[in-house]
Amino acid sequence: MSLRHGLLGLLAEGPASGYDLARRFQEVLGQVWPAQHPKIYAELRRLADEGLIEVDNEGPRRRKAYRVTDAGLTEIRRWLTTGEVDHTIRVQPLLRSLFFWLMEPDDLRRHLDEEARFFAESAARYRAFAEAKDRGDYGDSPQMRSMRVTVEAGVRLYEALAQWATWAAATVAPAADRPIATDAEVETDAEVETEALDFRRVPHRP
Amino acid sequence: MSLRHGLLGLLAEGPASGYDLARRFQEVLGQVWPAQHPKIYAELRRLADEGLIEVDNEGPRRRKAYRVTDAGLTEIRRWLTTGEVDHTIRVQPLLRSLFFWLMEPDDLRRHLDEEARFFAESAARYRAFAEAKDRGDYGDSPQMRSMRVTVEAGVRLYEALAQWATWAAATVAPAADRPIATDAEVETDAEVETEALDFRRVPHRP
DNA sequence: GCGTCACATGTACCGTAGTACATGTTCTAG
DNA sequence: CTAGAACATGTACTACGGTACATGTGACGC
Known part of the structure; x- marks a missing residue:
């Protein structure tokens, strides 16, 4: 509801x-x-x-x-x-991770790499918006301030997931041919080429 | 599905x-x-x-x-x-946060405090299990290693949310009567009294 | 011997989410 | 002036999740 x-x-x-x-x-x-x-x-x-x-x-x-x-x-x-807050966080990748032990190490590694990339890109996209907002690009209405808070959650959540996926790859399926990354090294600052989110208000065209 | x-x-x-x-x-x-x-x-x-x-x-x-x-x-x-990974993260508190600007500052502050507490407790509960696992309390089957990875995601996600809620409280509805907390100070190490999660396998009683 | 709890499985119904399909309208670029 | 994109709204059907309700069984304490 x-x-x-x-x-x-x-x-x-x-x-x-x-x-x-x-x-x-x-x-x-x-x-x-x-x-x-x-x-x-x-x-x-x-x-x-x-x-x-x-x-x-x-x-x-x-x-x-x-x-x-x-x-x-x-x-x-x-x-x-x-109103009651619904605290369930329905994140399919978490469900999948329960069953990683059923996967071939190579497949798992590939999977986790892709996941890490996806989450890092998402985080970068949200962060780009957050920074634009902080520069004042979108004005400073109360609604904008709230959206800034929402976006911050997005950044933090996706960063957490990106770092988790990277950590998981190193933990569950460490590759002999590449150095084990530490959390610090995988900071999702990402020079990723990101298409900026368009958070501007939809103009009312009556 | x-x-x-x-x-x-x-x-x-x-x-x-x-x-x-x-x-x-x-x-x-x-x-x-x-x-x-x-x-x-x-x-x-x-x-x-x-x-x-x-x-x-x-x-x-x-x-x-x-x-x-x-x-x-x-x-x-x-x-x-x-199989296609479903990347949607359905987190109601994020949706709510979009509308924080509609709330009275006092209500919002109270709300965010409660949220932060809830998330911190969840994080602590998952962390307690992760630590038990790392001590070897649950053996070391492949399944257990996967579950350890899942639990790690839970810890990171809930920590991220807890810190977000605390950050949001300080950002959106700073209280005059209390110091503005920084992320560093709100580390969710929580001496929270937590009922431990029971992750042991359900015994088969035929 | 009786009550109660945990075990164990199901039916019925409702509300919501998602997908496919259908249709009409204005604008704009060539 | 016309093709196509973007605007704008809907119906129909399917899949899924959640709640309420219903029922039967074995174990255990008193």
């Missing part, structure tokens, strides 16, 4: 259409909280039925933008302050 | 009943990959229908233990080496 509150929260920043919200979800939360447009449109209708949001304006191409109502604002605040 | 492979992987360690598997999922993966017994029993039947597992023995109280077949072993190996 988080999609519901995710939408409510995004709408609290300003009116947006289902299409806008789908894109924002994808850009900002793509790796962290995927949501498909069919679900978004359906949920928006339900939220509107319950009076938590209402149509703000209708634009070209059947575009329909919504805004939160007072009831909606109350609800998202209630969820944030008194 | 990870439950399927999770069960296959656990059964690769040795025969077990649905009940055993439910308990192991809960103990080992409770916070990371929850799975309820109804789903487990259903999936076991499906796996048996497809010939990936078969009944090993039937015990008292309708107990039915399964073991993997060769086909099942092949399948789990295939999944591990060539």
